[in-house]
Amino acid sequence: MPAPLLQSEYTTFTLDNMGRYLCNTLQEALDSANVVIGNQKRDFDVIVIGGGSFGCAIAEALFVRDKTRSRRILILEQGPFVLPEHWQNLPFMGGTPNFAKPWVNDPQLESSLQYPGLLYAIGGRSIAWGGWAPEPLHDANNDEMINWPAATVQDLQQNDYYHNAAVEIGVAATNDFIYGPLQRVLRKQLFDALMANPPAGLILSNLPDHPIVREFQKQNGGTLPAAPQLREWLDLPATDTTSQGNLLNMMKLEAPLAVQPPPSPGSSRSTNSARSHLSFRRRASLPTKAMEPAPMQTQESVS
Numbered sequence: 001m002p003a004p005l006l007q008s009e010y011t012t013f014t015l016d017n018m019g020r021y022l023c024n025t026l027q028e029a030l031d032s033a034n035v036v037i038g039n040q041k042r043d044f045d046v047i048v049i050g051g052g053s054f055g056c057a058i059a060e061a062l063f064v065r066d067k068t069r070s071r072r073i074l075i076l077e078q079g080p081f082v083l084p085e086h087w088q089n090l091p092f093m094g095g096t097p098n099f100a101k102p103w104v105n106d107p108q109l110e111s112s113l114q115y116p117g118l119l120y121a122i123g124g125r126s127i128a129w130g131g132w133a134p135e136p137l138h139d140a141n142n143d144e145m146i147n148w149p150a151a152t153v154q155d156l157q158q159n160d161y162y163h164n165a166a167v168e169i170g171v172a173a174t175n176d177f178i179y180g181p182l183q184r185v186l187r188k189q190l191f192d193a194l195m196a197n198p199p200a201g202l203i204l205s206n207l208p209d210h211p212i213v214r215e216f217q218k219q220n221g222g223t224l225p226a227a228p229q230l231r232e233w234l235d236l237p238a239t240d241t242t243s244q245g246n247l248l249n250m251m252k253l254e255a256p257l258a259v260q261p262p263p264s265p266g267s268s269r270s271t272n273s274a275r276s277h278l279s280f281r282r283r284a285s286l287p288t289k290a291m292e293p294a295p296m297q298t299q300e301s302v303s
Contacts, residue, residue, distance in 0.1 A: 005028075006020065006025060006028075007020070008020040008021075018081070018084060019080070019081040022081065022084075023081050023122075026076070029044075029074055042072060043072070044072045044073065044074040045071045045072050045073065046059070046062055046071065046072075046073045046074070047073075047074045047075075047076065048073065048074070048075045048076070049076050050075075050076070050077060050124075051075045051076070051077030051079075051122050051123070051124070052077075052118075052119075052123065052124025052125065052126070053123065053124045053125060053126035054124075055075055055077070055124075056075070056122070056123060056124075056126075059073045059075050077121075077122055078120055079119070079120030079121040079122065080121055080122070081121070081122045082121040082122065082123075082127065083121075083123070083127045085127070086126070086127055086128070087127060087128055135162055135208070136156075137207070137208075138153060138157065139206055140206075141201045141202075141203055141206050142201050142202075142206075163211075163214060163215070163218065166211040166214075166215070167215070179235040180235075183235070184234075184235060184236070187234075187250060187253055187254070190253055191204075191246075191249065191250050191253060194253075195246075195249075204249040204252055204253075205245070205249060207252050208252075209248060209251065209252065210248075210251035210252055210254060212233065212251070213225060213248060213251055216229075224244070224248070226244065227242075227243070227244045227247055230244065230247035230248065230250075230251065231247065233251065234247065234250055234251065234254075
């Protein structure tokens, strides 16, 4: 017999509509697999263990890449549904609920969840913390892929993996909120210093172009953006006389912080991230379909 449908639960201040309608209990997921539609059972095609930063991103990517939107994906997560976004994007300034610093156990959590460095919730650490991870360079001046298998290096360079990652985390678009006189002055000082006295091996013209430049090329048959477009992205006045080449190099100093990248067709997601060709900062990737926060029970998600 199917489990009775859970109702939205009240706390002192809130009604848990979001957790109730975006999430399911494990029993509800199992019951849904027994439903027969068109003489076919609705079994799950993919089961993802863990709904943290990577589990959510993998599940969302698998769903979006299915052109028929028929793939059923189950995400199993032990923790609750806490926040729908990175906490910096929400009107809440006290830190993530029930989670202390990632290197300190939180005594308020049950013993099985007390592991430093981990956030047992939908989205995992990506709802509260970020980190920097570079896109490895591989050229005559900088080779960060020494001893990598040649086939792997070739695959990464010749296919669209880096581009797809940039689109997925929302940085194949311009920076739309870190602008202003201070930003322009600091960027100009850094650019002038690097051009006048570049560190060994760090030659801007040899580095990959900014992700938005590469996205522009991909959409325009390999053509580089003209100087007016680059000035607009860099928040420079139309009277600026910097050459196209130097504008392209200036773009390489920008780290686009993607607070809300546009969702893919058929997908409803919120992704917080920040990335440049030199580094990216991943903050959150939460698909809308997530887990049901039934206390002290196995959580899961049905997409």
